[in-house]
Amino acid sequence: MFDFVAKHKRVLQIILGITIIPFAFFGLQTYTKSFRGSDDVAQVDGTPVSKREFEDELRRQQDRLRAVIGPDADVSQFDTPEFRRNVLDALITRHLMLEQVATGRLAESRRQVVAQLLAAPDFQENGKFSQERYLAYLRMRGLSDEANVAMLQLELPAARLAGAIADTAFQPRTVAERMIALESQQREVAEAQIPAAPLEAQVKPDAAALKAYYDANQIEFRQPERVRAEYVVLSAEQLGRDNPPTEAELKAAYDAHASQYGVAEQRRASHILVKTKEEAEKIAAEAREHPDGFAALAKKYSQDTGSAAQGGDLSWSDREGLASKALADAIFSMKEGEISGPVKSEFGWHVIKLTGIRPAHERPFDEMKAALAAQLEAQQGQKKFAELAEPFGNIVYEQSDSLKPAADKYHLKVEQSGWLTRQPDPALGVLASPKLLAALFSDDSLRQKRNTDAIEVKPGVLVAARVLEHQAEKLRPFDEVKAEVERRVVRRDAAALARKQGEAKLALLQKGEDAGLQWGAPKTVSRRAPAGLSPAAVQRVMTVPAAKLPAYAGVERGEQGYAIYRVSKVIEAAPADPQKNAAEFAGLDRAAGAAQFDAYVAGLRASAKIEIDQENLLKKQ
Numbered sequence: 001m002f003d004f005v006a007k008h009k010r011v012l013q014i015i016l017g018i019t020i021i022p023f024a025f026f027g028l029q030t031y032t033k034s035f036r037g038s039d040d041v042a043q044v045d046g047t048p049v050s051k052r053e054f055e056d057e058l059r060r061q062q063d064r065l066r067a068v069i070g071p072d073a074d075v076s077q078f079d080t081p082e083f084r085r086n087v088l089d090a091l092i093t094r095h096l097m098l099e100q101v102a103t104g105r106l107a108e109s110r111r112q113v114v115a116q117l118l119a120a121p122d123f124q125e126n127g128k129f130s131q132e133r134y135l136a137y138l139r140m141r142g143l144s145d146e147a148n149v150a151m152l153q154l155e156l157p158a159a160r161l162a163g164a165i166a167d168t169a170f171q172p173r174t175v176a177e178r179m180i181a182l183e184s185q186q187r188e189v190a191e192a193q194i195p196a197a198p199l200e201a202q203v204k205p206d207a208a209a210l211k212a213y214y215d216a217n218q219i220e221f222r223q224p225e226r227v228r229a230e231y232v233v234l235s236a237e238q239l240g241r242d243n244p245p246t247e248a249e250l251k252a253a254y255d256a257h258a259s260q261y262g263v264a265e266q267r268r269a270s271h272i273l274v275k276t277k278e279e280a281e282k283i284a285a286e287a288r289e290h291p292d293g294f295a296a297l298a299k300k301y302s303q304d305t306g307s308a309a310q311g312g313d314l315s316w317s318d319r320e321g322l323a324s325k326a327l328a329d330a331i332f333s334m335k336e337g338e339i340s341g342p343v344k345s346e347f348g349w350h351v352i353k354l355t356g357i358r359p360a361h362e363r364p365f366d367e368m369k370a371a372l373a374a375q376l377e378a379q380q381g382q383k384k385f386a387e388l389a390e391p392f393g394n395i396v397y398e399q400s401d402s403l404k405p406a407a408d409k410y411h412l413k414v415e416q417s418g419w420l421t422r423q424p425d426p427a428l429g430v431l432a433s434p435k436l437l438a439a440l441f442s443d444d445s446l447r448q449k450r451n452t453d454a455i456e457v458k459p460g461v462l463v464a465a466r467v468l469e470h471q472a473e474k475l476r477p478f479d480e481v482k483a484e485v486e487r488r489v490v491r492r493d494a495a496a497l498a499r500k501q502g503e504a505k506l507a508l509l510q511k512g513e514d515a516g517l518q519w520g521a522p523k524t525v526s527r528r529a530p531a532g533l534s535p536a537a538v539q540r541v542m543t544v545p546a547a548k549l550p551a552y553a554g555v556e557r558g559e560q561g562y563a564i565y566r567v568s569k570v571i572e573a574a575p576a577d578p579q580k581n582a583a584e585f586a587g588l589d590r591a592a593g594a595a596q597f598d599a600y601v602a603g604l605r606a607s608a609k610i611e612i613d614q615e616n617l618l619k620k621q
Helices: 003-007 009-016 051-069 081-103 110-119 131-141 145-166 173-184 197-202 207-216 236-242 247-256 277-289 291-301 325-331 365-398 404-409 426-432 434-440 478-510 535-543 582-607 614-618
Strands: 042-044 047-049 186-195 226-235 266-274 313-317 339-345 348-358 455-458 461-471 523-526 551-556 561-571 610-612
Touching: 042 081, 047 081, 051 081, 081 145, 081 582, 081 614, 110 145, 131 145, 145 582, 186 197, 186 478, 186 535, 197 478, 207 478, 226 236, 226 365, 226 426, 236 365, 247 365, 266 277, 266 291, 266 325, 277 291, 277 339, 277 348, 291 348, 313 348, 325 339, 325 348, 365 404, 365 461, 426 434, 426 455, 426 461, 434 455, 434 461, 478 551, 478 561, 523 535, 535 551, 535 561
Parallel strands: none
Antiparallel strands: 042 047, 042 610, 186 523, 186 561, 226 461, 266 313, 266 348, 339 348, 455 461, 551 561
């Protein structure tokens, strides 16, 4: 929003640890110490991080992930204990930074903040401050002007403080050059695996082991809060299908646009691509002497890897479908069976044989009928949807104790869902909408038993839903999950056996003895090009001492088992060029700044009183 923030996005990113999260997106409770509640996730020097604040930020992070991955992405896979702790750590860091501003009397004056608001480009219209834009900004974030200014009084100096800490760091040039060289170093690596799956038959956990695992890992067996719902869908697509066009309407549409249904002339040709005109002339002469051998000549001489194996065949194409204008001009000036060449294009020199011609023609009505029907159905569906969307939403809202009135009026089927949680699942189709799920889990739906609003889950699709059954989050009983517990224990213990075997084989190799392993084909690996290795494997193979080769390293692969890597060759990188590697040098300076800021925050955390409620942190709404 402000020039300072725009210039210090990296600093804000460092502050938050995960991504850039503007301070102003938080409610005023971020800065006050009067709030107390049993649902606090943490306390930072007496300032609460409430469950609501944490969940709001968690949802924002998930929305950002969804924006990056795609609107239909299932971000529930990221809602792990580690992810939740990262979000909380970012909030704790923010609280500590704002506390430094407050206690250090670094807060911006109200007059300074107001001056920056008045000059902020986002609130300008025709070169003047726009009260309407500013009020819209406040409404969108649920803030008053007073609260917004109060937050900015701390927010801006906090960003400046972070910048002052991070921007003073730099990486000494000799260190930076060595780090770039290490980053670019390559190693030749072969892999041998000790898989855990074959060892599962050796694991026979007793009842006590299963119960001990269950007791120690109860978070894994919690059933999240969930609902079953009934719902109705008003869809432009279905409305179109319910009102199919008549034969007369289809014929009228075809006659009105018949000129658009023409098919351009298409030709099929084969070619041979070479580098020089002399080569092309020689091949063209040979092809004209033996026209039936053109495909064999293409396989022998053509440097077009995409068509050489097919005898130079370019398939059927109109003029616009060919990659080169020169090639298109030549092909569309030839007679069928003719061999032409040399023809020069931006790719090289071509020898061409025209193998077929399909004249331009109009597609008949019968051929276009299905496409026209789909087009007219879509148009009719969109028109009906535009007419019905508002009254559909009104009846769902006004008769909020049942979906039946809306279903009866618009001839819709009231459908029932299975169990739904707050996390979207793409497999649920229209029920995967985060906005719809949020409405289902709202107080109106859960306690008042009202219909949700008619929510547009995607363009042309409105859904209204109603909770049928609600279950709070609970721990699933041991007897119910015993089989699942056993599977997890077996996989865990089999992985431990694989690790034990792997470590023993690694010790033999390090002594120069044969471990009886089957090695895969060697790969060239670097920190920048991992060649399919996991980050942990890359870290190990790139740091194993390589003074004496071959060198060996072992890496745990979780439930998959254990892997051993043999480093047989080290390929050093060329010395870093300050001009070519300017971005990398700058990146190292930024990394040094991030490390310096992390150290500063670590110092703040060490001297602060931070209490974390693990149950509230991991408990999902």
